[in-house]
């Protein structure tokens with residue numbers, strides 16, 4: 001399969017059944033689906049190439065869905081909102097689509113599916129689907145104004161005036177502005193009187209200040225398999241030490257639940273009852289450092305013991321102190337100072353209030369013919385292919401309804 005970019009512009013006609021703003025994951029899926037329903041569809045994007053986030057996602061291999069998807073994998077003020085679209089277009093439907101196009105893919109831990117070669121193979125599939133469905137795709141097109149008159153949406157754009165009876169907003173959200181992410185979808189929502197749930201960066205590294213910043217930076221490059229928690233939400237996945245904070249899947253997951261001022265807790269030896277292990281060491285007289293080095297890189301053990309001094313020989317240590325040692329190892333409390341912001345965030349929490357939109361059609365309840373799909377909505381998936389699955393499922397549901 002050849003790599004591809006949807007960068008060529010087609011001739012714009014002025015009158016469409018459906019105009020989709022945003023040629024990303026949800027917009028392309030919605031456009032193809034609507035095109036197959038016989039609708040005359042135009043999808044426009046202000047970026048020079050469509051689907052930029054697919055191209056760079058999953059380290060260039062796009063974690064495009066997950067074998068195990070449920071509403072529990074999503075954060076939304078209305079937890080039931082995602083159920084209808086996800087059940088009507090489950091991950092098996094998207095897998096069937098990519099298999100039909102001959103995509104090579106691989107399964108990784110926790111049911112995550114990635115392209116075997118490159119994410120652009122997936123863009124090529126979406127492009128082919130749009131071609132087959134007769135969809136026009138136009139990039140480098142900026143919308144300057146949207147008006148609603150006589151049940152028609154009139155768009156003034158840098159490529160001329162356009163009209164459609166249905167307008168789909170698939171502009172994504174604020175994360176990764178260097179890929180032309182924008183808050184335009186929120187602007188349209190506000191124009192038509194829809195409520196916005198306040199936004200913040202999600203699936204994002206956490207940063208530290210003061211002594212902890214220095215300590216963490218000194219461990220830059222190390223990864224540990226841990227359980228990381230924020231309040232009642234826990235994820236058993238790797239964390240990564242970086243020059244300005246903590247990253248890695250475990251931290252990205254927990255960042256969705258973290259707010260300034262809250263602590264995070266890290267169990268550095270998940271799956272072990274550390275106090276029992278320490279009691280065993282106390283009896284045998286074996287070295288604590290040697291034991292810790294079985295699980296941790298030596299550099300981490302050394303720094304850890306500088307911060308939390310512990311006796312190497314536990315023979316004369318009281319049970320009370322052993323409990324304290326175990327607690328420090330299994331309940332390491334850290335106070336991040338902030339997130340690394342939208343520049344480094346994979347997603348945006350918050351967005352268009354789902355109470356404003358039908359969960360079946362994605363049409364705005366108070367504005368006929370206006371639809372919102374994908375990440376612009378107040379729907380955020382966990383790490384693991386859930387955000388793309390939401391883009392596919394909401395895109396298909398809307399494409400069938402417009």
Ligand SMILES: Cc1cc2nc3c(=O)[nH]c(=O)nc-3n(C[C@H](O)[C@H](O)[C@H](O)COP(=O)(O)OP(=O)(O)OC[C@H]3O[C@@H](n4cnc5c(N)ncnc54)[C@H](O)[C@@H]3O)c2cc1C
Nearest residue numbers: 022024025026046057058063171172184374375385387388
């Ligand atoms: C680095 C990174 C890695 C990621 N990896 C994964 C992963 O592996 N798995 C996963 O499930 N999710 C991943 N995500 C999240 C995923 O990319 C998004 O959730 C998903 O792309 C959202 O789809 P969408 O269609 O709503 O928006 P997008 O795919 O972002 O598409 C929005 C489109 O709208 C266009 N647009 C924006 N504003 C305007 C405007 N004013 N006018 C015209 N066009 C506009 C943009 O140019 C863009 O093409 C990752 C995100 C990032 C940043």
